[in-house]
Each structure stands twice: as C-alpha cells, then as structure tokens.
Amino acid sequence: MATEVLMPRQGQSVESCIIIGWNVKEGDTVTEGQPLCEVETDKATFEVEATAAGTVLGIFYPADADVDVLKVIAAIGEPGEDVSSLRPADEAPEPQNIEQGISNDEVKEEVVVEKTSAVQDSKFDIRDSGPTGKASPRAKRLAEKKGVDISQVVGSGPEGRVIERDVSAAQAVPLSPAAQVKAAAGGAVPSIGTGIGGRVLAGDIGAEITALEFPGAVTEIPVKGIRKLIAGRMLDSLQNAAQVTLNSSADARSIMNYRKQCKAAPEEVGVGGINLNDSVLYMVAQTLGEFPDLNAHWKGNKIVQFNEVHLGFAVDTPRGLMVPVIRHANRLSLQQISMEAKRLGLACIDGTVDPDALSGGTFTVTNMGAMGIESFTPVLNTPEVGILGVCAIQPKPVMSGDDVEFIPHMGLSITFDHCAVDGAPAARFLARLREKFAAFEFELTLAR
Amino acid sequence: MYDIIIIGAGPGGYEMAERAGHKGQNVLLIEKAHLGGVCLNWGCIPTKTLLNSAKHYVHAKEAPAFGVTTGEVSFDLKKVMAWKQEVIETLRGGIAGMMKKSKVTVLTGEAKLLGSGKVEVNGEIHEGKNVVIATGGSPFVPPIPGADQDHVMTSKEILSVEELPQSLVVIGGGVIGIEFASFFSSLGVKVDIIEMLEEIIPFMDRGQAKSFRAALKGKVDFNLGCKVTAIDGHDVKYIDKKGEEKSINADLVLMSVGRSPNLAGMGFEEARLDVDRSGIKTDDQMRTNLPNVYAIGDVTGKSQLAHSATRMGEVALNTLLGKPDRFRMNAIPWAVYSMPEIAGCGLTTDQAKEAGFNVETATLPLLMSGRFLAENGKKGPGQVTVVKDADTDVLLGVHMFGAYSSEIIWGVAAMIEAELRIEDIKEIVFPHPTVGEVIRSTLFQF
Numbered sequence: 073m074a075t076e077v078l079m080p081r082q083g084q085s086v087e088s089c090i091i092i093g094w095n096v097k098e099g100d101t102v103t104e105g106q107p108l109c110e111v112e113t114d115k116a117t118f119e120v121e122a123t124a125a126g127t128v129l130g131i132f133y134p135a136d137a138d139v140d141v142l143k144v145i146a147a148i149g150e151p152g153e154d155v156s157s158l159r160p161a162d163e164a165p166e167p168q169n170i171e172q173g174i175s176n177d178e179v180k181e182e183v184v185v186e187k188t189s190a191v192q193d194s195k196f197d198i199r200d201s202g203p204t205g206k207a208s209p210r211a212k213r214l215a216e217k218k219g220v221d222i223s224q225v226v227g228s229g230p231e232g233r234v235i236e237r238d239v240s241a242a243q244a245v246p247l248s249p250a251a252q253v254k255a256a257a258g259g260a261v262p263s264i265g266t267g268i269g270g271r272v273l274a275g276d277i278g279a280e281i282t283a284l285e286f287p288g289a290v291t292e293i294p295v296k297g298i299r300k301l302i303a304g305r306m307l308d309s310l311q312n313a314a315q316v317t318l319n320s321s322a323d324a325r326s327i328m329n330y331r332k333q334c335k336a337a338p339e340e341v342g343v344g345g346i347n348l349n350d351s352v353l354y355m356v357a358q359t360l361g362e363f364p365d366l367n368a369h370w371k372g373n374k375i376v377q378f379n380e381v382h383l384g385f386a387v388d389t390p391r392g393l394m395v396p397v398i399r400h401a402n403r404l405s406l407q408q409i410s411m412e413a414k415r416l417g418l419a420c421i422d423g424t425v426d427p428d429a430l431s432g433g434t435f436t437v438t439n440m441g442a443m444g445i446e447s448f449t450p451v452l453n454t455p456e457v458g459i460l461g462v463c464a465i466q467p468k469p470v471m472s473g474d475d476v477e478f479i480p481h482m483g484l485s486i487t488f489d490h491c492a493v494d495g496a497p498a499a500r501f502l503a504r505l506r507e508k509f510a511a512f513e514f515e516l517t518l519a520r
Numbered sequence: 521m522y523d524i525i526i527i528g529a530g531p532g533g534y535e536m537a538e539r540a541g542h543k544g545q546n547v548l549l550i551e552k553a554h555l556g557g558v559c560l561n562w563g564c565i566p567t568k569t570l571l572n573s574a575k576h577y578v579h580a581k582e583a584p585a586f587g588v589t590t591g592e593v594s595f596d597l598k599k600v601m602a603w604k605q606e607v608i609e610t611l612r613g614g615i616a617g618m619m620k621k622s623k624v625t626v627l628t629g630e631a632k633l634l635g636s637g638k639v640e641v642n643g644e645i646h647e648g649k650n651v652v653i654a655t656g657g658s659p660f661v662p663p664i665p666g667a668d669q670d671h672v673m674t675s676k677e678i679l680s681v682e683e684l685p686q687s688l689v690v691i692g693g694g695v696i697g698i699e700f701a702s703f704f705s706s707l708g709v710k711v712d713i714i715e716m717l718e719e720i721i722p723f724m725d726r727g728q729a730k731s732f733r734a735a736l737k738g739k740v741d742f743n744l745g746c747k748v749t750a751i752d753g754h755d756v757k758y759i760d761k762k763g764e765e766k767s768i769n770a771d772l773v774l775m776s777v778g779r780s781p782n783l784a785g786m787g788f789e790e791a792r793l794d795v796d797r798s799g800i801k802t803d804d805q806m807r808t809n810l811p812n813v814y815a816i817g818d819v820t821g822k823s824q825l826a827h828s829a830t831r832m833g834e835v836a837l838n839t840l841l842g843k844p845d846r847f848r849m850n851a852i853p854w855a856v857y858s859m860p861e862i863a864g865c866g867l868t869t870d871q872a873k874e875a876g877f878n879v880e881t882a883t884l885p886l887l888m889s890g891r892f893l894a895e896n897g898k899k900g901p902g903q904v905t906v907v908k909d910a911d912t913d914v915l916l917g918v919h920m921f922g923a924y925s926s927e928i929i930w931g932v933a934a935m936i937e938a939e940l941r942i943e944d945i946k947e948i949v950f951p952h953p954t955v956g957e958v959i960r961s962t963l964f965q966f
Contacts, residue, residue, distance in 0.1 A: 250912045267938070
C-alpha cells in the first residue's frame, strides 16, 4: 500500500503553499524523513519530508504549483504499485521534466530555472509576461539584501508573484569591484547606486541613497512604536474592510445649551467638566443598543454582535493617535462617561495608560470638531464595523416657513464596513443620533 | 508650446538641444551671440587653434635636433588668426547644421525668464514645459586701479590681438593664464605670471605643478604669492611674498583671475530663482528651486568645464525624461593645453588625504615610454602620478603632464567611474608604444 505525502498545513491562516522545487524525481528511492521538496508560504519556506521509506511512485504537482494544504502531492511505495487512486483530481499534467535529484545549492538554482521553463504550459503556471508587483515577503527580503529592484523581476509564482527563487536568479545592478568587497563584509546593497548607470559603488553599500533625489536637508524618522502600530492597523483596516462614509449633521442647539448650563452650574454639582465630546460619547453609547448591527465585529466568516457597548474614542497624544476604551459605556451616566473619558485621555497623553484599556472596543468615536473639520472619512478600527466622526458645529440654513433660519449644526460622519452592515441601517443609526442630539436635554431626562 | 526651452547655446545648451531633438523633443534654443558659446568662440577652440600653430612653430625650431633641417622659421600671426577664425566658423556651421537636423528651433536674442515655463525673447513670449538655463560665465575683472585700460585684456580680447607684444604680464596662474603664457612665451614673448596663491592651477598635483614650472624655466617667470595692487600705465604693481612692493613693465596685461556666472539681466531674481554668488543652485539632477527649471554648465558654479556642461545637460535631459541620472563630480577629467600639456582626473594626493583616505601614490616619468623619448628627447618633461586608497586598493586619481596627456586622461575617468581597483586595472591591456602605457607601468610601482 503506497503512502501519500500531503502538503502540510503551516499555521491556521495558510491555505496553500507554492512548491519551489523537487529534490527527487519519480523512481528515486527515499528514506523516511528525507526532504522531498521545498515549499513556500508567504511567510517562510520549509521542506516537505518523505512520510515513509520506499520509491517515489508519483509526483503530482510540478515546481511552481500553488497547492492547497492537505492535498496529496506525492506517493511513496514499492515499485510497480498502482498509485492512481492517490492522484488528486486537479493534478498537474504528467511532469515530464522534473529533473534528477539535487545534491548542492549551486546546482539547485540552475535546475530550478529549467523546470520553470519546462512547466510553462502547465495549468499551474499562470506566469505573466511582465512584472506584476506581487512578491512574497521572503522574496522582498532577499531582494533588499541582494540589491535587486523587485519591481523589475518577472515572477514565476502564481499570477506572476515573485518568489524567493526569482530573486536569487535575478541580476542585480552591477557592483563595482570595491563595492563587492564591501558588500561581502556586510551592509545592505541598494537597488540602485550612484555610479554610472546606477552602478553600486563602495560608498553606496549601507548608505541611504534615496534622500539624494530631493533637494534640501531631510530628516529621517525610523518607523517604530506607536507609529508602526498605527501604520499597520490603518493599512490593514483600509485593505481589509469595505469602508463607506455617510455624512450628516445634527441640530446642536440643545447639546450646546446643556453644555452652557453645565459650565454655569455651581461647582459642587460636579458637572462643570462635561464637554461636548462627553455628551456625544454618552449619546452614542445610549443609541448603539438599538443598532446591534453597528456594535459588532466583522470576523470574515462571522459577525459578532455585542450586548454591551465598549466605546473607543480617539485621543491625540504627543506619540500619536491612541484609542482607549470606555468599558460598558452603555451602563454609565453622562457624568461617569465624562470622568472616565478624562481619566483615560490623560493617561494616554501621559503615557501611563494601561495597555488593556487600548483594546476591546466595539465601536469608536473620533472627534475633529475642535479643529474645525466640517466632514471627513474616519478609518475603521477593525474588526469594529462602525466609527463615528464628530465634526465642527456650524450654522446651517434651515427653512422655517418662508424664512431661512441659521441653526448651529454638528457634523457627523460615520464610516461603516459594508461587509458587515448595509447603508440603510447605518443611515438609520445616524438619523436616530440626529434626533437624540436635537432633543439632547429631553433625552437626558428620559434616560434610565 | 515647446518641450524644452534652452537659454544659451554653449556646449551645455547646444549639446542638450541636439540630444533632446534626437529624442523627438520639441526644443527652442536661444542664443544672444554665436552658437557654440564661449567654448567655441572665445575659449577652448580658438585657444587650441592658436596653441597648435605655436606647437608647429616650436617643433619646426626644434626639428634639427631630430634630424630635420628647416629654413628660417617664422610665425605669421595674421594667418594664424585667419585659420582660427575659419575653424570657429566651420564649427559654428556644424552646430547650425546639427540643430537643423535635430529639428531644434534656434532664436537669436536676449532671453528673459518669466518664471517656470515662460521665456521672453525679443519681446515675444515662448512657453515650454521645461526651461534650461545654460547662460555660462564671463571673465571676472577685479577692481584693480588701471584694469580698465585698453592694453589690459581678458581672454576674450586677447584672442584678437593684431600683433605680438614684446612682453606680457598674466595676472592669475589658472588654466587660462597658463595656456596664454605658454602660447606667447613659445613665440618669444617675455611672459610673467603673477599669482596670488602659492602655486599655479589649484587642482593640479602640487609636486607636478612645481615640476611643470621647472619645465618652463627661462620661458615664463612665475611670481607666486603676489598680489597685484594697481596697473599704472604699463607697469603692473604688486606686493610680493615678502611684502615688498614690486613692478613689472609689459606691453600687454592679461587678466585671468577667474570667471563668474552670467546671472544678471535675465529675470532670474524676479522669477525667485535660488541663486548665490557662485551661481544658480541645483541638485544632482540639475533641478533648480523652480519647478521644471534646470540649470547647467558654468552658470551653476559646479564645474567650469565645457564637458561638465555637456554632461549636466545630459543629466537634465534624462531627468526631465524620467530616466534616473545624476551629475557626478568625482571623475571629471581636465586638461591644460600648454606646452607641455597637463591633465588630471580624480583626487590629487593632497585632496585624497584631506578627504580622509589612507593614501598611497606612485610616480613615473613619461620618459619611461619609448615613444615619448623618441618624440620629446632625453629632456622631455612629463610624469604620471597615480593616487590610490590603500585600504580598498581603489584608484582615486591620476595626474600627469607631458605630451598627449589631454588625450590619455579620459581612460582614467572610465576607471574611476567604474570604481576599479589597481589590481583590476592591471588586467587591462594598453597599446605599445604609447605614452599612456606609463599609467599602467606606474600601477606596478605599488
């Protein structure tokens, strides 16, 4: 009975791997544990080992094939055994050109190149004729190390993706003899140097060249810490959510009046510190309960709706944007929300905030009103599906009989993930907020 | 609407116009005087024509030493000047033909920059996607009392002298001063050079400068470290190194203390172009602070050489066409066409030390070359110095003087641009017998 060799699963998120190259060919005798082929995920390359000793009876996918995990990629058994039952349905056409075993690295590259051309017609090789801009992280790393301009490399991976092997084979810009010596001693080789035709000179090794393209002094700031975190999350958010923003505005007279009264109230009442943002946070927390669609997380294969509102709010700190979360905001009074927001906001600015307070939100509010912003497109704090942007209060002409009245309105911009929520519920949420803001003082009276 | 408007038809401007036209760009080239600029009309070319006649004269006089008997040798300045003019006009015609072939529109007139994309010529406004300023430079005349007399000339006027002077004082021992000193002295004119610095030609190897001066002993008197205070009639007054007041009487005075960029009267200031005393500021791609306005050549103050200007034009063209390029200064060869010639490329020993390299040098006389001996005699002056970085073995510079130096030095530029090491260059074969071979021989001195 022949033994099957499966494409192993490498981590939960990996659905397929690319076979970089086979170390054996059909008919070879292998021992258990012997590396059969090298495969690449977008994070790493690793070897697939023989699951049994015996003869390689079938290799079902050629180099370059992108194979789903847990598929049978080869069979090992006694010579003459029938392995047709193990052959996967989408097996590649009979790989004619899988070259003999490889004994050392130098040979490997050449063989691999031959294989690439040999399997060009295979349905697994969807190689594009030109660079596609797609590249695996390993390929990118190698390109950086080697000084190869990856955008110019024709990828041999699926859909023209550049994989590590393509970079190994790519010709880097020429290095001067002195630069070669310096590069061998360590130091990054830039993809283009300052010499003739972009030749890399000794002085370019390890040097930052790009800055020379721009006149005047430059300041280079390494991306790390909060900046790196924000960058990663924002990019991830915009790449992985179908973000749509709706703009509206709410009559702000009541909320402004309330704020005025709080300010004017005797100190011992303890409401002097309640500001417009606190009022917005409070009303959002109170309203979200009616809109579970928006108090939710998008998980790709499921949507998680929350009974409780854990409300994040954006804080501008000297180190960058931070989003602390007010737990159970739906259960808090306006005064409690105000105090909690102040406590968290100051902790963020001071840098003393508990890291746990920076995660676990179910919805976020970001307020740019104080800076005069009239409308904007907030970026989702994924996996949350909604974020409310609060904008400046401005007089807005409103028809009153035959007359026009100028009524102060507060701009509201909500971004929602169209994967999880449709436009109408988001618009209804905004409409409800408008109503509540317009009647802010009554709403407070009615609150439990 | 032109793709490129180029102001100035010197070797920066006209070469760029030709290359741009060749690439299908719609080019307007504006020149206020003659095509070819200073280089062709009052610089490189006329001086080389004159110096060639002087070389013929000298060779004819030295001919008997090489077994050739000549009659009386004389120098006909009128004929020499006529040939000079013919050369200039032939080359001007060549440029005009080249512009026509490249479909470059040429306008004669003074240009005025009206900000990015607009240039006024003869009262008419022309628009271009890119403007290239290649307005060159002019001789700088310091405010010395008496410098405004007719017999005090710059390199421009002296090219039209109608008769040879008996004596000449050259103020400034740079490239221009040395070439004219060489020309006039070889024709028997008594020549004195007065130089403010301690040595002639600032970018020449110091040791070679000394040897070069020695080779001119008896022909040119060098007064170094001397400051001219006034030109009183025909007496050039100066204070020498020791602080003593001295004076030299001369028929003619050549003022060759340097050149300054042509910046005035072309609207640069009004257009807010970033300019300082040394020229228009540019980056390595020849871009100025104004969008789509480039500056190339002498007007940038980066390098006052015709071939630098040409290269800057190529860099500007590549940049505006989107091809990565940069103007590199480390391998620009230079040459002085005196007798003997001087040439260099890369760092001198002193410059390399100052730049922090672990410097090693090797020097050989050009007499090592069989051809050089045969053509120049046993006393033929000339030598090669090779400068290398001892840490990396990389070639940093080659400096030489002697016959053919100017024709050899380009090879050094190629070696430095490729950042070759001495051991790499040793693998390159040089032809024999040539003077250039001495460079290769010098490498084996390390």
